[in-house]
Amino acid sequence: AQSVTQLGSHVSVSEGALVLLRCNYSSSVPPYLFWYVQYPNQGLQLLLKYTSAATLVKGINGFEAEFKKSETSFHLTKPSAHMSDAAEYFCAVSESGGSYIPTFGRGTSLIVHP
Amino acid sequence: GAGVSQTPSNKVTEKGKYVELRCDPISGHTALYWYRQSLGQGPEFLIYFQGTGAADDSGLPNDRFFAVRPEGSVSTLKIQRTERGDSAVYLCASSLIEGSEAFFGQGTRLTVV
Numbered sequence: 001a002q003s004v005t006q007l008g009s010h011v012s013v014s015e016g017a018l019v020l021l022r023c024n025y026s027s028s029v030p031p032y033l034f035w036y037v038q039y040p041n042q043g044l045q046l047l048l049k050y051t052s053a054a055t056l057v058k059g060i061n062g063f064e065a066e067f068k069k070s071e072t073s074f075h076l077t078k079p080s081a082h083m084s085d086a087a088e089y090f091c092a093v094s095e096s097g098g099s100y101i102p103t104f105g106r107g108t109s110l111i112v113h114p
Numbered sequence: 115g116a117g118v119s120q121t122p123s124n125k126v127t128e129k130g131k132y133v134e135l136r137c138d139p140i141s142g143h144t145a146l147y148w149y150r151q152s153l154g155q156g157p158e159f160l161i162y163f164q165g166t167g168a169a170d171d172s173g174l175p176n177d178r179f180f181a182v183r184p185e186g187s188v189s190t191l192k193i194q195r196t197e198r199g200d201s202a203v204y205l206c207a208s209s210l211i212e213g214s215e216a217f218f219g220q221g222t223r224l225t226v227v
Contacts (some may be wrong), residue, residue, distance in 0.1 A: 043218040100212040104156035
């Protein structure tokens with residue numbers, strides 16, 4: 001069985017500060033990992049994905065995430081927050097060679113202060 | 115179409131009524147997923163189609179929920195005898211093949227009054 005834990009339902013940063021959103025996963029087989037962003041009243045948009053290639057993955061809008069197998073983590077970072085980054089962020093896991101159905105975490109709301 | 119399309123975008127229905135929610139995936143995508151998202155929660159898996167068949171329906175909460183994808187493209191999620199607890203945003207996603215990233219529609223917001 002696969003699962004995702006996102007630590008912190010809300011993260012608040014100042015504009016220009018580092019963004020760090022945490023995601024830990026559980027999977028019985030090598031995972032595929034994803035980060036999605038959801039703006040108010042919109043669908044989910046893929047930010048980036050890990051599918052067993054490079055462990056440091058770069059995505060859209062300056063976000064990146066690093067797959068750390070030893071820590072079962074896939075934290076999302078951005079060096080400098082913009083006001084436009086305020087949104088809900090979801091981490092998801094699916095199992096390569098097993099159930100490909102993405103399982104989502106509960107989400108982290110990113111708040112950016114001017 | 116260019117993306118996943120879901121209709122209607124909003125649906126208000128009375129308790130006990132039957133509703134159908136439609137999903138039109140990206141052309142050529144063989145995998146199709148339905149999720150339900152309640153306020154403040156992440157998407158909760160309902161059912162997964164590979165082609166025309168439901169490969170995994172383990173997320174359907176009870177037998178009032180049913181989904182079809184008769185021609186391997188458009189899918190319809192059907193809810194019988196709706197209850198207030200069914201109120202949520204229903205999301206549809208499609209992917210080119212198993213394991214590739216899922217592309218989501220805007221969702222249908224279902225309100226049962």
